[in-house]
Amino acid sequence: MTVLDQASLAPQEDLRPYAGKWVALRGGYVVTSADDSVSLRDDPAVKESDQLLPVPAADSGMYVL
Numbered sequence: 001m002t003v004l005d006q007a008s009l010a011p012q013e014d015l016r017p018y019a020g021k022w023v024a025l026r027g028g029y030v031v032t033s034a035d036d037s038v039s040l041r042d043d044p045a046v047k048e049s050d051q052l053l054p055v056p057a058a059d060s061g062m063y064v065l
Contacts, residue, residue: 019055
């Protein structure tokens, strides 16, 4: 298992285009996106080491991970 610091988990690009979806991040950049986490994990572009996270809808208010 790889130990990551918080800075390595921070997105390096604007995630607003992915509002309401799940994204896979590698090195802080979006690799791919999907409507749900299961579909995202099944995407062959996603590696086990990628960070998977939901992007809140634009109207959802404050969101804490």
